[in-house]
Every structure is written in structure tokens, then in C-alpha cells.
Amino acid sequence: MNEPLRLEIDTGIARLLIDRPDKRNAFNQAMWTAFPGLVDAAMANPDVRLLIVQAATPGPFCAGADIAEFAKSAADPAWRRANGAGIRATQVTLARAPKPTLAVVDGDCIGGGCGIALACDLRIASPRARFGITPAKLGLVYPLHDTRLLVDLVGPAQAKRLLYTAELIDAAEATRIGLVQILADNIDAAVADHVARLLAGSPHTQRGTKAIVSRILSGVTDDDPASSGQFDAAFEGVDFAEGVSAFLSKRTPKFGG
Structure with a gap:
């Protein structure tokens, strides 16, 4: 059963x-x-x-x-x-x-x-x-x-x-x-x-976006150190590096997140 x-x-x-x-x-x-x-x-x-x-x-x-x-x-x-x-x-x-x-x-x-x-x-x-x-x-x-x-x-x-x-x-x-x-x-x-x-997209982007939307729904109306830091840190992440490399190489990215 x-x-x-x-x-x-x-x-x-x-x-x-x-x-x-x-x-x-x-x-x-x-x-x-x-x-x-x-x-x-x-x-x-x-x-x-x-x-x-x-x-x-x-x-x-x-x-x-x-x-x-x-x-x-x-x-x-x-x-x-x-x-x-x-x-x-x-x-x-x-x-x-x-x-x-x-x-x-x-x-x-x-x-x-x-x-x-x-x-x-x-x-x-x-x-x-x-x-x-x-x-x-x-x-x-x-x-x-x-x-x-x-x-x-x-x-x-x-x-x-x-x-x-x-x-x-x-x-x-x-x-x-x-x-x-x-x-x-x-x-x-x-x-x-x-x-x-969904699987074709960046898991880092998806998780970060979900967290930001949740904060907006809870009443947050503007950026703070946490959200600004999240935005800035993404530029040093593996998904950003892979996304840029794939774009320049005209290939499908393989995100790790």
C-alpha cells in the first residue's frame, strides 16, 4: 500500500x-x-x-x-x-x-x-x-x-x-x-x-529572484545592503561566467549554480 x-x-x-x-x-x-x-x-x-x-x-x-x-x-x-x-x-x-x-x-x-x-x-x-x-x-x-x-x-x-x-x-x-x-x-x-x-536557466538567478519577490510581497519597497550585495555578488558567480562565455561562444550555457 x-x-x-x-x-x-x-x-x-x-x-x-x-x-x-x-x-x-x-x-x-x-x-x-x-x-x-x-x-x-x-x-x-x-x-x-x-x-x-x-x-x-x-x-x-x-x-x-x-x-x-x-x-x-x-x-x-x-x-x-x-x-x-x-x-x-x-x-x-x-x-x-x-x-x-x-x-x-x-x-x-x-x-x-x-x-x-x-x-x-x-x-x-x-x-x-x-x-x-x-x-x-x-x-x-x-x-x-x-x-x-x-x-x-x-x-x-x-x-x-x-x-x-x-x-x-x-x-x-x-x-x-x-x-x-x-x-x-x-x-x-x-x-x-x-x-x-526552467532547467535551461540559471539556478542562482532563480533562487535569488524568488527571494527578492518574497521580500517585495512582504512589504520591502527598495534596495538595502542585502539586495544590493546579492546583485553585486552575482557578477563574481560561476553562473555569470558561464552565461557570458556561452553568449560569446554562441552556445547553450551549462549552468551549475
């Missing part, structure tokens, strides 16, 4: 696979607890350039929290604290992962599952994907960190619309409002194309 979450690494790509199809990949407490460690393991592996989060089998990405477990345990304050801590650790660890991350969505992506997708850098979806964040169906209020991920992507008005109504939107609508970045009939081909483009 497969673990409901597992990490597979091959040729520079880490895949964090959600494998609980009998429950539409809904997350229970054990899965929330395990998720951050798998992200950290991918980030710590020097060979990994990209982390992809996806369902292990075609179909739902994640239907959200395991409502049966939630209904059984939510009256226990200790369980609620542990559950909240697990969800927050999952979202924060994924959102702050230093290397690029990608959610591949080929079915329903709802509630906490949508939160996982929002915490990734980019989302690629097939036409059958659906997205929704549904606390209004349960009388709940989402935490600030999770809500901010949504607001940063789609803006406050669209975020309010989705949260107030708990409606599910299709992949085309999700793309229109900025929740999805790539919509593709052939999702496997689209993922392969994105991976190839």
Missing part, C-alpha cells in the same frame, strides 16, 4: 505526490504533519532544481481537509491546535521554499488543497481542473497567511468573491483571474516544456 504522501527525485526534479485517491486526496492530520519534512528534504538535496506537487494518479489534486476526521476531532482543542500548526507549517514551508515550486492540477483543487497550490510559485492546470476555497460552507475563517497567498495572486476583490461564496471556478476562469498561470489540454506536455525551460 502506497504512503499517502511520498517524494520521488529523478534528474533534478523532485515530485511530491499526493496518493490517497479513495478519499479524493483529502489531507488528514498525519499528512499535514508529514508534508513540511518532504519539502525540506527536496530543498536540501543539492541535485534538485524544482519541486513539483501533484496527484499520484490522474484526477483530483486534493479535495481539502479530511472532513470526516475534522468532524470527529474538531471539538478537541488540542487536536485543533495540532491541526492548525500542521496546516500552517505546510503552507509556510512550501511558500518559503528557496527553489522553484510548481503545482500540477488535473482535477479538483479545493479548500486546503487549493491552499497548497497557492503556496507554489506557479500552477499548471488542465481544462478539467476546478478551484475553490470553501470556509463559507463550514462557517470557518481562513488564517491570514493562507488568505494572503490568495490575495497576492488574484487581488482583494477576487479573493473576497471566492471566500464569500465558496464557489468552485473552472480552469479557464482561474486562469483569467491569475490563479492559474498555464492552462493546457495536454498537461504532461506543458509540464515537460516548463521543466525544460
